[in-house]
Amino acid sequence: MKYVKILLVIACLGSITGFYLYNKPVKSTAAKSADLGIRSEDLFNEFAKDENKANAKYLDKIISISGVVTNIAVEDGLNIVTLKTASDMFGVICKIEADDVKVKTLKTGDEIKIKGVCTGMLMDVVMVRCVIE
Amino acid sequence: MKNIVVVVCLLLAAATVNAQDKFFTRSGKVTFFSKSDMENIEAVNTKGTSVLDTKTGQLEFAVLLKAFEFEKELMMEHFNENYVESDKYPKSTFKGTVDDISAVNFQKDGVYPIKLKGQFTLHGVTKEVLTDGTIEVKGGKPTGKASFTILLADYNIVVPNVVKDNISKSVKIDIIAAYEKMSL
Numbered sequence: 001m002k003y004v005k006i007l008l009v010i011a012c013l014g015s016i017t018g019f020y021l022y023n024k025p026v027k028s029t030a031a032k033s034a035d036l037g038i039r040s041e042d043l044f045n046e047f048a049k050d051e052n053k054a055n056a057k058y059l060d061k062i063i064s065i066s067g068v069v070t071n072i073a074v075e076d077g078l079n080i081v082t083l084k085t086a087s088d089m090f091g092v093i094c095k096i097e098a099d100d101v102k103v104k105t106l107k108t109g110d111e112i113k114i115k116g117v118c119t120g121m122l123m124d125v126v127m128v129r130c131v132i133e
Numbered sequence: 134m135k136n137i138v139v140v141v142c143l144l145l146a147a148a149t150v151n152a153q154d155k156f157f158t159r160s161g162k163v164t165f166f167s168k169s170d171m172e173n174i175e176a177v178n179t180k181g182t183s184v185l186d187t188k189t190g191q192l193e194f195a196v197l198l199k200a201f202e203f204e205k206e207l208m209m210e211h212f213n214e215n216y217v218e219s220d221k222y223p224k225s226t227f228k229g230t231v232d233d234i235s236a237v238n239f240q241k242d243g244v245y246p247i248k249l250k251g252q253f254t255l256h257g258v259t260k261e262v263l264t265d266g267t268i269e270v271k272g273g274k275p276t277g278k279a280s281f282t283i284l285l286a287d288y289n290i291v292v293p294n295v296v297k298d299n300i301s302k303s304v305k306i307d308i309i310a311a312y313e314k315m316s317l
Contacts, residue, residue, distance in 0.1 A: 027206060
C-alpha cells in the first residue's frame with residue numbers, strides 16, 4: 001500500500017512537470033547570454049558574401065550586435081529597429097521584444113548594442129526576440 | 134556626345150517607369166494554423182519580404198522560417214528542428230503571378246478580388262499553388278491578402294505517431310502584405 005502511494009505521488013509530480021514543460025512559453029532573450037558579438041556591418045557583409053556559410057555560423061545563435069540605428073518603426077505594436085550596413089537599401093532588422101523599455105528612448109543615429117536571435121537573410125538580415133543592452 | 138545624353142535620359146526614364154510599377158514590403162505577415170482535436174497551433178511571422186509588379190502581376194514572397202513566433206517553446210523547437218528543418222532550409226518562398234492584374238485599378242480605392250498562381254517552396258519541395266485573394270487599394274497603396282491550405286505530406290513533412298493527434302495533416306496559411314512604393 002505504501003508503495004502505491006509513493007508511486008501515485010511520483011506520477012502526479014511527473015505529470016505536473018510534464019504539463020509545465022509542455023506549456024513552457026518561449027524564453028525571453030534577456031535571460032540568455034550571447035553566443036557571439038559582431039558589428040552590424042560585418043554581419044550583413046558575411047551574409048551578402050556567402051549566405052550558406054553565414055547561416056551555418058549564425059542561425060539560431062544569440063548574437064550581440066553593435067551598430068548605428070538607421071530607422072525605428074512600430075509594426076503590430078512591436079518596435080522594429082534597423083541597424084546600419086554598407087548597403088543603402090538593406091540593413092540588419094531587429095524585432096524588439098514587447099517588454100523592452102530602453103527602445104522608447106532610442107533615436108536614429110544612436111550607437112547601440114542589441115542582443116537577439118538571428119533568423120537569416122532575405123534582403124535584410126532579420127533578428128527576432130531582441131533586447132537592447 | 135548628344136546621343137549618349139539622350140540614351141542616358143531614356144534609360145533613366147525607363148528605370149523610373151519600371152520602379153513606379155513595383156511595390157515592396159519587408160513586413161509581410163504570414164500566419165499559419167494547425168487545427169486538431171487536441172490543440173490548435175498558431176505561429177506568426179511579420180518579417181516577410183514581398184515584391185509586387187503592378188504591370189505584369191508578378192509577385193514574390195519570402196519568409197525566414199526561424200522568424201516564426203510561437204506561444205510555446207516546445208512547439209517552436211519541434212517546428213524548426215523536426216518539421217521544416219530550418220537549419221537545412223531556412224526560407225520558404227512563393228513566386229507567382231496575379232491573374233489579370235489589369236482588373237485592379239491601383240489609382241482607385243477599393244477591394245479587388247484576385248486569383249493567385251505560383252510555385253510555393255517549403256522544406257526543399259516546390260509545388261504549384263492556386264488560390265483566391267484580394268488586393269485592397271487605399272490612398273495609392275495596395276494591400277494583398279491571400280490564404281491557402283497545404284498538406285504536410287506534400288512537402289515531405291512527417292509528423293511522428295505520438296503527436297499525430299496534436300498536429301493537423303493540413304495547415305492553413307494566411308498572408309497579408311501591405312505594400313509601399315519601391316523607391317530607387
